[in-house]
Amino acid sequence: xxxxxxxxxxxxxxxxxxxxVSRVLRSPAAVxxxxxxxxxxxxTELGYVPSAAARGLAARRTNVIxxxxxxxxxxxxxxxxxxxxxxxxxxxxxxxxxSSDTENLYFDEVLRGAEIEAWRRGFALMVAAxxxxxxxxxxxxxxxxxxxxxVLARTVPDELxxxxxxxxxxxxxxxxxxxxxxxxxxxSNGPGMRTLANYVLQGHGVRDVVYIAGPTDSPDDAERxxxxxxxxxxxxxxxxxxxxxxxxxxRDGGRATAxxxxxxxxxxxxxxxxxxxxxxxxxxxxxxGIRVPEDVxxxxxxxxxxxxxxxxxxxxxxxxxxxxxxxAVHAITAxxxxxxxDPQAFxxxxxxxxxxxxxxx
Amino acid sequence: xxxxxxxxxxxxxxxxxxxxVSRVLRSPAAVxxxxxxxxxxxxTELGYVPSAAARGLAARRTNVIxxxxxxxxxxxxxxxxxxxxxxxxxxxxxxxxxSSDTENLYFDEVLRGAEIEAWRRGFALMVAAxxxxxxxxxxxxxxxxxxxxxVLARTVPDELxxxxxxxxxxxxxxxxxxxxxxxxxxxSNGPGMRTLANYVLQGHGVRDVVYIAGPTDSPDDAERxxxxxxxxxxxxxxxxxxxxxxxxxxRDGGRATAxxxxxxxxxxxxxxxxxxxxxxxxxxxxxxGIRVPEDVxxxxxxxxxxxxxxxxxxxxxxxxxxxxxxxAVHAITAxxxxxxxDPQAFxxxxxxxxxxxxxxx
DNA sequence: TCCGCCAATGTATGCGCATACACTCGAAGT
DNA sequence: ACTTCGAGTGTATGCGCATACATTGGCGGA
Numbered sequence: 194x195x196x197x198x199x200x201x202x203x204x205x206x207x208x209x210x211x212x213x214v215s216r217v218l219r220s221p222a223a224v225x226x227x228x229x230x231x232x233x234x235x236x237t238e239l240g241y242v243p244s245a246a247a248r249g250l251a252a253r254r255t256n257v258i259x260x261x262x263x264x265x266x267x268x269x270x271x272x273x274x275x276x277x278x279x280x281x282x283x284x285x286x287x288x289x290x291x292s293s294d295t296e297n298l299y300f301d302e303v304l305r306g307a308e309i310e311a312w313r314r315g316f317a318l319m320v321a322a323x324x325x326x327x328x329x330x331x332x333x334x335x336x337x338x339x340x341x342x343x344v345l346a347r348t349v350p351d352e353l354x355x356x357x358x359x360x361x362x363x364x365x366x367x368x369x370x371x372x373x374x375x376x377x378x379x380x381s382n383g384p385g386m387r388t389l390a391n392y393v394l395q396g397h398g399v400r401d402v403v404y405i406a407g408p409t410d411s412p413d414d415a416e417r418x419x420x421x422x423x424x425x426x427x428x429x430x431x432x433x434x435x436x437x438x439x440x441x442x443x444r445d446g447g448r449a450t451a452x453x454x455x456x457x458x459x460x461x462x463x464x465x466x467x468x469x470x471x472x473x474x475x476x477x478x479x480x481x482g483i484r485v486p487e488d489v490x491x492x493x494x495x496x497x498x499x500x501x502x503x504x505x506x507x508x509x510x511x512x513x514x515x516x517x518x519x520x521a522v523h524a525i526t527a528x529x530x531x532x533x534x535d536p537q538a539f540x541x542x543x544x545x546x547x548x549x550x551x552x553x554x
Numbered sequence: 555x556x557x558x559x560x561x562x563x564x565x566x567x568x569x570x571x572x573x574x575v576s577r578v579l580r581s582p583a584a585v586x587x588x589x590x591x592x593x594x595x596x597x598t599e600l601g602y603v604p605s606a607a608a609r610g611l612a613a614r615r616t617n618v619i620x621x622x623x624x625x626x627x628x629x630x631x632x633x634x635x636x637x638x639x640x641x642x643x644x645x646x647x648x649x650x651x652x653s654s655d656t657e658n659l660y661f662d663e664v665l666r667g668a669e670i671e672a673w674r675r676g677f678a679l680m681v682a683a684x685x686x687x688x689x690x691x692x693x694x695x696x697x698x699x700x701x702x703x704x705v706l707a708r709t710v711p712d713e714l715x716x717x718x719x720x721x722x723x724x725x726x727x728x729x730x731x732x733x734x735x736x737x738x739x740x741x742s743n744g745p746g747m748r749t750l751a752n753y754v755l756q757g758h759g760v761r762d763v764v765y766i767a768g769p770t771d772s773p774d775d776a777e778r779x780x781x782x783x784x785x786x787x788x789x790x791x792x793x794x795x796x797x798x799x800x801x802x803x804x805r806d807g808g809r810a811t812a813x814x815x816x817x818x819x820x821x822x823x824x825x826x827x828x829x830x831x832x833x834x835x836x837x838x839x840x841x842x843g844i845r846v847p848e849d850v851x852x853x854x855x856x857x858x859x860x861x862x863x864x865x866x867x868x869x870x871x872x873x874x875x876x877x878x879x880x881x882a883v884h885a886i887t888a889x890x891x892x893x894x895x896d897p898q899a900f901x902x903x904x905x906x907x908x909x910x911x912x913x914x915x
Numbered sequence: 916t917c918c919g920c921c922a923a924t925g926t927a928t929g930c931g932c933a934t935a936c937a938c939t940c941g942a943a944g945t
Numbered sequence: 946a947c948t949t950c951g952a953g954t955g956t957a958t959g960c961g962c963a964t965a966c967a968t969t970g971g972c973g974g975a
Contacts, residue, residue, distance in 0.1 A: 246610030
């Protein structure tokens with residue numbers, strides 16, 4: 194880790210000016226081949242790596258895009274596990290049947306999409322998870338480092354976003370398509386749920402259905418619920434003819450809600466506003482010996498992996514999570530290219546995926 | 555997106571010098587409270603966001619840590635899915651039973667750990683996936699942006715790493731603990747496999763065992779195989795008394811290898827060097843009506859989520875993936891604090907997790 | 916009363932690069 | 946032969962901040 198060589202070192206070594214060195218790196222075509230080779234040789238010999246900080250300062254853009262998503266607020270032990278040379282390996286039993294880590298899949302996939310698209314467009318990707326109280330500081334910190342910022346809906350207060358948006362383009366991921374100054378990227382929550390619900394109501398001919406909604410503060414959930422109501426209307430059903438309950442998007446919440454439902458009666462179908470809730474419902478039904486799909490149909494929403502491994506496998510509406518990430522980056526770069534663009538809303542298509550919990554008729 | 559305000563703007567507005575503005579932001583204690591408040595007021599009014607590029611240039615450190623992992627080399631469609639306002643939602647059947655996306659879990663978790671630890675230490679995290687031919691350019695590009703770089707083993711040629719390491723600390727994740735100039739962070743592959751194998755050999759009293767190794771170019775696999783051999787020695791078994799086959803770490807590979815094994819005879823236990831292979835083995839055994847664990851014991855390695863959802867659930871050695879990410883960042887920051895440190899190797903503890911495929915005796 | 920000292924703030928500089936502009940030189944045009 | 950022009954290169958400057966050093970003013974001690 195000796196002092197890092199700079200353009201000056203490379204220039205001196207190859208007998209040219211720093212401008213030429215810079216040109217070799219930025220626009221090679223503007224330099225005669227002979228010169229270019231000499232410079233590149235010096236670069237390799239010296240182990241020169243251009244400083245992105247200096248480049249960013251001079252060029253007034255960093256070529257980095259930021260992705261901000263909600264943190265898990267988990268209590269993190271102060272120290273990471275330390276090196277263990279003793280090498281005694283404990284043997285433990287695993288009796289759990291729920292996996293809490295499936296919930297992260299959503300962000301993981303969005304991130305992967307963002308990374309892919311950023312790379313394709315010559316940007317690097319910086320990620321940050323919002324945690325607790327220091328969120329505000331984190332957001333401005335990241336904002337100072339990037340050319341554009343993608344934020345998952347509801348992880349950052351609008352006020353802060355507006356503050357940041359004075360400086361760089363901000364795109365909101367997966368929230369409702371509001372009429373505001375930001376770009377929005379999200380999936381067709383409403384139409385997706387409507388199509389699935391119609392499949393249950395009309396395809397399976399079910400009337401006796403319960404809908405488990407998510408938390409009221411989730412914009413995605415509001416759209417899905419609206420889609421469900423549309424489906425009711427499509428079938429000429431009055432809204433009060435079905436039950437609509439609220440849960441919290443978690444597997445445990447799904448279980449509790451399923452218990453409440455079954456305490457009253459047994460509907461023919463239970464539609465859930467997300468997959469985790471549906472998995473919880475499946476847990477309770479199996480435990481009570483109620484057959485799915487013979488006795489009760491169950492559906493979810495999202496398309497998380499765990500839904501493919503459940504018994505029975507879960508019918509759901511699959512969101513294109515990777516594409517969401519890509520589209521977010523795409524929106525940012527588009528605005529970078531043309532800042533005068535009006536705020537746009539991108540709605541990505543979804544897919545109803547039929548599996549055993551609500552099979553094809 | 556008006557021109558972003560700078561320290562000069564803030565200084566002018568609050569009637570102080572830029573040095574004072576900088577101090578308010580960097581070391582608030584050095585400024586009188588009255589002054590500090592005036593400056594902070596100006597900051598908010600102007601919507602000032604410090605430029606990380608300028609800060610990084612002046613301070614000679616960016617406070618960013620890079621994480622480089624292997625890309626999936628998937629063929630990425632040129633354009634992301636476009637906005638679909640028509641909102642026709644297709645309905646498709648999902649008959650697949652294998653999910654290729656579980657493989658990503660490993661990196662996702664490492665990333666999460668890295669993000670957590672980076673944040674705790676005041677660093678931002680930049681991620682990049684190595685893809686195809688431009689890998690070299692990508693690595694140096696990232697290297698120019700960060701204070702330290704964590705790289706998953708075997709994703710970047712040593713030569714390149716050495717080049718980069720002349721400038722910033724580099725830590726290698728999850729590879730063998732080689733004697734080189736880099737820091738290494740990995741899990742106790744050998745002891746983990748040894749413990750598990752001993753449990754099979756001695757706990758279950760099995761002699762008739764087949765071991766399915768992974769690709770020869772995987773350093774993790776080499777350590778696991780060595781651990782298995784140690785276990786053989788522990789039980790006084792000669793190596794030629796068992797069969798050791800090679801597969802490729804994939805579920806399909808596991809299936810093919812299982813078929814080959816069963817063509818010869820039926821061992822009492824099949825130990826696999828990773829979970830995916832083991833899942834493939836389970837597929838074949840179930841298909842042939844061979845009972846697990848009654849007829850054959852099966853074990854894996856890694857602790858991926860899919861192993862918790864299989865039937866029967868898979869006994870495995872669980873790697874602390876989140877901790878790996880944390881430890882990597884930890885190692886980098888340690889070296890940043892004291893560059894004279896000798897190269898270190900951190901070995902994180904693993905856990906044998908018993909599930910039905912090889913239950914507790 | 917005078918000096919020294921420290922806290923608070925200002926001034927000046929450099930970090931490493933991109934780039935506008937200036938310059939050179941040879942080829943083509945008149 | 947002289948001008949024009951453009952390809953190739955060099956010179957000079959600024960990007961926005963941190964920080965070493967200089968400066969100021971107030972306070973306590975002798």
